[in-house]
């Protein structure tokens with residue numbers, strides 16, 4: 001058995017940590033590129049959302065490298081994600097690419113099903129060892145979140161342009177090797193790299209909240225390095241969702257205790273969006289409300305073309321924007337989203353935010 | 363005085379209208395139904411919502427705007443779940459919020475319908491919420507609900523007997539019992555959401571065109587729910603959209619049915635569930651490989667000529683298939 005899994009930003013680092021600690025043979029798909037996208041666009045259903053198309057691309061590229069089993073998360077609706085694995089498997093079957101799917105999701109029938117699927121990955125290892133591996137993967141995800149948050153505050157203040165991103169890339173590389181050396185020492189080394197980035201603490205920066213659909217938020221290939229671009233434009237980014245929270249929700253079925261819960265965020269959305277609508281629709285609206293209350297300079301919403309929960313959120317956000325006086329920019333991303341168009345819109349938005357600051361930086 | 367309640371002729375209307383109408387009439391409420399989709403409604407809807415919203419929701423926006431100056435209240439339920447452990451499409455779950463924040467409308471009457479936990483989640487809750495809002499007393503509400511449910515049951519029976527919605531709710535309203543209509547001639551299955559299959563204005567009158575081509579049309583709603591569910595059990599995993607379950611189940615059922623000579627999946631551009639269920643159906647039809655299958659995606663820009671050409675090609679294939687069939691049997 002040679003396991004692979006879909007990419008979503010640097011999710012691969014923690015999944016690989018987990019599988020490596022189990023001694024399971026892993027075939028990491030190459031990081032998402034134009035080729036991945038064109039494979040996905042070619043073979044996945046035309047109207048499918050972008051993450052599904054990229055998953056298909058990832059699986060085909062992993063199969064080329066010898067993967068024979070996919071491990072991924074699932075769900076039970078109402079969003080398309082809950083049926084991704086089944087549609088993807090049908091696509092691959094019809095292409096004659098035989099990959100077995102192990103979907104980690106709340107079982108329909110008995111819990112035994114799920115246990116069986118986990119067992120297929122973990123072989124004869126004891127549950128104790130399995131838990132240890134899962135914990136490790138998760139700790140790595142949490143570390144990555146901390147590093148990324150740190151980079152978000154460094155970027156707009158760095159003395160040498162690009163220094164923060166270089167440090168972050170090196171730090172992530174260290175974390176990718178963490179399963180052998182242990183997460184804690186790796187994290188100390190990784191963080192030291194970021195702490196060494198020279199900054200100008202007094203430089204005025206804009207503060208922008210980035211909200212929206214998780215995949216577009218986490219995958220730089222899809223958002224065309226949005227976080228880095230914003231940093232370069234002098235923006236300190238806050239995000240509505242981080243990797244660790246997503247893993248807890250989708251891979252651990254929300255079982256891991258003590259994680260920042262989205263409950264407060266959802267509550268903040270209720271005056272605008274009276275019901276849960278799947279995906280992260282409520283979190284998007286709720287985070288925008290909280291960012292508005294915290295007087296951030298603006299909010300950017302990201303979504304893949306035709307993303308259902310985010311379309312609902314998108315149509316609600318103008319009211320949030322008006323009530324709380326916070327500008328909102330919505331960016332719909334699809335396979336045709338081009339560099340030039342995105343840059344123009346981002347720059348115009350950021351200019352406007354600087355304009356709103358008025359006296360402060362003039 | 364009781365308020366005038368507006369009903370948009372869009373989305374859930376195509377499924378639940380007899381139920382709503384009969385109930386509201388029973389409690390003595392005056393209703394106003396938006397006119398059939400036309401150019402103006404379509405234009406208003408397209409102008410009101412973002413480009414990546416699915417066509418049916420844009421059409422619904424047009425209907426809501428058409429009600430704006432004529433009614434005191436608009437009935438727009440929030441359908442969360444129509445069956446246990448299943449959901450509606452996220453956009454329907456959020457519809458009242460989506461339109462309330464992007465269009466200027468009279469107050470919405472949006473009771474929640476949520477059977478996610480129990481199949482027999484009481485409909486009376488919706489009835490009571492509506493009754494309270496329009497000032498109807500409890501006895502009237504109870505009586506009308508019972509009558510509405512009865513009327514709706516007749517309506518469903520008529521559908522399954524081969525009627526189409528419009529004729530079925532007229533007959534159901536008149537208390538008519540179904541007199542089964544066997545399909546006259548070869549059947550083409552037309553699979554899609556009721557609001558795309560029956561709204562002639564947005565589907566280039568597909569139904570009429572097929573009938574004019576001498577074919578009998580059968581739709582997803584005409585398959586009893588239990589039959590559709592049984593057929594949908596062939597899926598690798600329980601499909602959590604009730605509407606998708608009915609569409610896929612009905613399609614799988616028709617694929618096995620004698621006398622069905624072709625199938626068209628009608629999808630809407632930008633529809634999330636359609637992108638998945640349409641694909642599942644198309645693959646199954648292709649693997650089976652017995653009857654021609656056509657996937658049509660409706661969108662506001664679709665060149666009419668393009669769609670019609672594809673329809674013609676499909677009809678030719680159906681005709682060729684029928685001829686071959688005759689030869690084999692002969």
Ligand code: SF4
Pocket residue numbers: 049050051079080081082213279280304306307308309310634
């Ligand atoms: S959240 Fe959006 S992108 Fe993700 S599965 Fe749902 S519709 Fe697709």
Ligand code: SF4
Pocket residue numbers: 308416417418419451452453454555630632633634635636
């Ligand atoms: S099911 Fe499709 S067409 Fe209907 S509201 Fe949802 S996305 Fe739109």
